[in-house]
Amino acid sequence: MKTLIAYCSRHGSAEKIAHLLYLEIEHGPVRLLDLSHESFPENLQGYDQVIIGGSIHYGQIQSSVKKFCNHFSPDLMNKRLGLFMCYMMEDKAQEEFENAFPEDLRNHADALGYFGGELLIDKMNFLEKFIVKKLMQENEPIFNLDEVEVNSFINKMNH
Numbered sequence: 094m095k096t097l098i099a100y101c102s103r104h105g106s107a108e109k110i111a112h113l114l115y116l117e118i119e120h121g122p123v124r125l126l127d128l129s130h131e132s133f134p135e136n137l138q139g140y141d142q143v144i145i146g147g148s149i150h151y152g153q154i155q156s157s158v159k160k161f162c163n164h165f166s167p168d169l170m171n172k173r174l175g176l177f178m179c180y181m182m183e184d185k186a187q188e189e190f191e192n193a194f195p196e197d198l199r200n201h202a203d204a205l206g207y208f209g210g211e212l213l214i215d216k217m218n219f220l221e222k223f224i225v226k227k228l229m230q231e232n233e234p235i236f237n238l239d240e241v242e243v244n245s246f247i248n249k250m251n252h
């Protein structure tokens with residue numbers, strides 16, 4: 094079984110998750126596709142399962158994640174599918190996830206990952222630091238990735 098993991102990350106949280114999935118997904122070869130640097134494959138032929146993930150900034154997942162979902166939507170409906178996001182605002186998570194991924198893909202997916210997130214202050218630019226302080230009243234790093242959720246997602250994809 095061949096797997097594609099297509100992801101986008103700003104400061105590294107979603108990337109960390111994608112790399113962990115790369116190591117933990119079983120039953121065959123896995124390819125990582127960084128949507129911020131690499132172009133879309135011509136098609137998804139040859140992949141039995143696809144995992145798509147990104148992170149939320151200002152309420153939105155990266156546009157390349159949305160474009161990937163829309164571009165390959167018909168194909169994705171015929172594959173095993175996992176969708177995940179990194180985020181920090183627990184009270185907005187449901188709404189952000191629904192906004193990030195189209196309904197048909199969410200309903201079709203074998204695993205949905207709400208993985209929490211991190212605030213990596215050192216990697217933020219001046220504006221991001223300012224906004225995080227304003228929006229979340231935080232100016233210290235936070236490491237809040239949800240290991241239990243990640244493991245549960247991996248188990249579902251490997252089942």
Ligand SMILES: Cc1cc2nc3c(=O)[nH]c(=O)nc-3n(C[C@H](O)[C@H](O)[C@H](O)COP(=O)(O)O)c2cc1C
Binds near residue numbers: 101106107150185
């Ligand atoms: C400038 C900025 C804006 C953010 N906006 C949101 C937001 O609207 N909602 C949310 O749930 N998390 C928000 N976050 C938290 C990120 O989703 C979280 O830091 C995540 O781990 C980032 O993952 P990445 O490093 O893979 O991009 C924001 C973070 C930053 C730095």
